[in-house]
Amino acid sequence: MKYKLGDFVRFVDERREGYVTRIIDDQMIGVTDEDDFEIPVLASKVTSVHGHVSKRDKTDVVHDTPVVPAAEFKTKGIYLGVVSDAKAASVVHFHLINNTSFQLLVAHSTGKQESYKGEYAGIVAPQSATEIYSAQLADIQLWPEFQLQALYFTRQQTAPHEPLVFKEKFKAKDFAGAKKPLPVLNQNGWLIRLDEDDLVIDAEKLKESFFKPAQEKQQVDKPGNEVDLHIEKLRQDHQFMNSSEILNIQLEHFKKALDAAIVHQLHEITFIHGAGNGILRHELHKQLGKHQKVKTFLDARKEKFGYGATKVILK
Structure with a gap:
């Protein structure tokens, strides 16, 4: 296997080219073309395009480096x-x-x-x-x-x-x-x-930390009137997660925002959950239906959100 991920290749038997985006096995690779469609192909059926050489294919040359003041x-x-x-x-x-x-x-x-x-x-x-x-x-x-x-x-x-x-x-x-x-x-x-860097422990600061009084009250930030629960708004690594992990993160964010709204005595708050398969919406409604501080809840402004958001009226 002579190809590596990121190599630019051209198909031998057809007018198509793209980047190697998957090494399937010793004979097969996946090539993604300009339409972002990944095509499995035999490595023998593509060839490297001149001018697209990986940096790792270049030989390292040792040079004397300039003198740096101490x-x-x-x-x-x-x-x-x-x-x-x-x-x-x-x-x-x-x-x-x-x-x-x-x-x-x-x-x-x-x-x-x-x-x-x-x-x-x-x-x-x-x-x-x-x-x-x-x-x-x-x-x-x-x-x-x-x-x-x-x-x-x-x-x-x-x-x-x-x-x-x-x-x-x-x-x-x-x-x-x-x-x-x-x-x-x-x-x-x-x-x-x-x-x-090597960890350096300051004995005096460590000693002082044992005698610092605990904070009497934790500061809770006031949430906005609209809270977007789409996973791409909450985590940048969402592409690594399965559906169960995503749902748990969304529900945890929902609970924190709802608690913060109650602490700050907001009259209402809207959660944007999207339409999707309806699982997140169902879970939110289930928890809202048994929450003692929730007066009622309803679909929020269909002309703006469709069925993708829920407005919560608090007591």
């Missing part, structure tokens, strides 16, 4: 930056970001059920990044364990670092946060720190 020498700042493919959004690319002043000799492997595969080996220059792995975002539960090692090198008079060893089996929660600007890459994506 006061400006950065010893921390190694990350994995995960960005969506510009053409195939279902694919994400992992970049090793070296925001230090060291050169890094990096080896990256993946492992699954006692089966291991070397993915990348090379030198990552200071203040630079290189792509080391690609994967289907929706298949995160099937991803192998990451095993990454890095050796630090510099010709300057700087104390040597212990080798960096990182092992991780990623889960959906690791990508639950919002995307942010990534150092060096100047793109938005998920940032995973590999060289965490």
Whole structure:
């Protein structure tokens, strides 16, 4: 198998081209065309398009790095930056970001059920990044364990670092946060720190924390008059979740918003749940029907929401 996720290929027997978005097995791949339709095809029936070469196919060349003044020498700042493919959004690319002043000799492997595969080996220059792995975002539960090692090198008079060893089996929660600007890459994506700063415990602050009085009353934010329960409004990692997990998150958000409305003595509040299959609407109505602080509830403004929202009148 010579193709990798994100490679741009052209079909041999027909006028069609697209990006590799799935590795099915040793002979079959999935190619997504310009209509966002993924087509299973034999790897032998496509060919790489000239000019679309993965960064990992390029040979790393070691260069002497400029001398950095001792006061400006950065010893921390190694990350994995995960960005969506510009053409195939279902694919994400992992970049090793070296925001230090060291050169890094990096080896990256993946492992699954006692089966291991070397993915990348090379030198990552200071203040630079290189792509080391690609994967289907929706298949995160099937991803192998990451095993990454890095050796630090510099010709300057700087104390040597212990080798960096990182092992991780990623889960959906690791990508639950919002995307942010990534150092060096100047793109938005998920940032995973590999060289965490050593934990320093301040004994005096720790002692003080034991004697701080507990807050007498927890602050509850006032909700808006309309609360949108669509999962894409609540969580950015919803594509990793099954329907049961999504429903639980929506119901939890509903309960918190309803409680907050009661605390702030709102007269009414509207929950936007969408029409869909009606399961969320049914669950909301079931809980509202037995809530002691709810006077009544009804479908909210059909001309605006259709049957996709419920207005709650509070006592």
